[in-house]
Amino acid sequence: MTSSTQPRPVPPAHAVAASHRLVVLVSGAGSNLAALLDAHRDPAYGARVVGVVSDRPGIAALDLARQAGVPTAVVALRDFPDRAAWDRALTEAVGVFSPDTVVCAGFMKLVGAAFLGRFGGRTVNTHPALLPSFPGAHGVRDALAYGVKVSGCSVIVVDDGVDAGPIIAQEAVPVADDDTEETLHERIKVVERRLLVDVVGRIARHGLDVDGRHARLG
Ligand code: GRF
Numbered sequence: 001m002t003s004s005t006q007p008r009p010v011p012p013a014h015a016v017a018a019s020h021r022l023v024v025l026v027s028g029a030g031s032n033l034a035a036l037l038d039a040h041r042d043p044a045y046g047a048r049v050v051g052v053v054s055d056r057p058g059i060a061a062l063d064l065a066r067q068a069g070v071p072t073a074v075v076a077l078r079d080f081p082d083r084a085a086w087d088r089a090l091t092e093a094v095g096v097f098s099p100d101t102v103v104c105a106g107f108m109k110l111v112g113a114a115f116l117g118r119f120g121g122r123t124v125n126t127h128p129a130l131l132p133s134f135p136g137a138h139g140v141r142d143a144l145a146y147g148v149k150v151s152g153c154s155v156i157v158v159d160d161g162v163d164a165g166p167i168i169a170q171e172a173v174p175v176a177d178d179d180t181e182e183t184l185h186e187r188i189k190v191v192e193r194r195l196l197v198d199v200v201g202r203i204a205r206h207g208l209d210v211d212g213r214h215a216r217l218g
Contacts, residue, residue, distance in 0.1 A: 020047040020204035023099035025107035026054045030061025032105035032126060035193035037068045039201060047204035051097030053090065055109045071097070077109070087112035094119065101203055104158060105196065108137060116160055121210060123158040124203070126196045128188045130154060130170055135163035140185040144175065151175055151184065153192035155199045157208075157215050166215035168208065169199045 022040070024033050033052065040048045052065035053073045065072045073093040080086040091114045094102060104111075104125035111123070129139030131154040136142070143151040152172040159165035173188045199217065206218030 019100075021050045021098060021100045022047050022200065022204075023051040023053060023094050023097045023102050024049055024065075025094070025102065025104045026052060026059065026061035026065075027056060027108040028059055028061060028106045030059070030064045030106065031189055032103075032193055032196055033061050034064050035197050036103065036105065036200065037064065037070070039197045045201050045204070047101070047200060050099065051094070053093050055090070055107070061106065084112060084114070088114045091115045091118050101200065102158075103196070103200055110162065111158060113160070116158070120159070121157065122208075124168065124199065125156055125158045125163065125165070126192055127154045127156065127163050128185055128192060130172065131156060131163055131167060139163075140188065141181045144179060144181055144184055149175055151188065153188050153195055155196055157210055166210055166213050168215045168217065169195055171195050 022036065024036060026033055036049055039045045049070050051071050051073065052062065053075060054062055056076055057074045062072050062074070073096070075086065075090045075093050077083065077086045080089060090111065095118060099119070100122065102119050102123040104123065107125070127135070127139055129143050130150070130152045134142040140151070150172050152170060154167055155169045156163065156167050157165040171191050173191050175184060202217045208218065209216045
């Protein structure tokens with residue numbers, strides 16, 4: 001029994017931060033999810049993946065979540081009369097897990113007004129190009145076709161644009177003359193996984209401040 005005059009015990013920092021709940025949205029292989037699942041096993045990371053939601057069944061990312069004991073949900077566009085209904089269902093499915101932060105990790109759909117109304121400002125996405133260059137579903141292919149000598153990856157705050165939100169972090173990856181889309185993307189993904197895990201952990205432990213186009217980690 002604690003009276004109002006007694007000081008309330010202050011939980012250790014990692015115990016408080018470990019309550020930072022992550023929901024990860026996926027559409028494919030789940031290499032970024034795998035990196036987050038690996039990181040969240042350490043209590044000092046300060047966040048844990050409490051749910052994984054996909055827009056399609058039967059993908060490797062869902063198997064990774066199940067193997068890690070993380071609940072999953074599938075919200076497939078084809079099961080809904082239109083995109084707005086799908087967006088509302090996705091919002092509800094993610095809301096079930098009460099996330100503090102939503103991470104789009106290889107998620108290949110654009111979220112809509114219902115989703116952003118509930119999770120806007122605390123949804124981040126990772127993109128395999130140096131935004132604002134080469135947004136969209138084929139960033140690696142487009143960068144290679146353009147002939148850039150440096151590409152990379154970007155972690156952004158999701159807004160109602162296509163990979164257009166405030167940039168949180170970026171890292172450059174050199175492009176080799178003999179690169180294919182596959183070789184370049186694999187090299188980018190090595191950097192991308194590390195950057196995403198770092199950014200998400202810092203959001204969990206220190207917060208994220210978004211002021212217009214400027215996003216700053218705490
Ligand atoms: C990643 O490079 C991601 O940025 C892009 O799709 C790739 C696959 O991601 N959208 P994952 O292996 O499914 O995490």
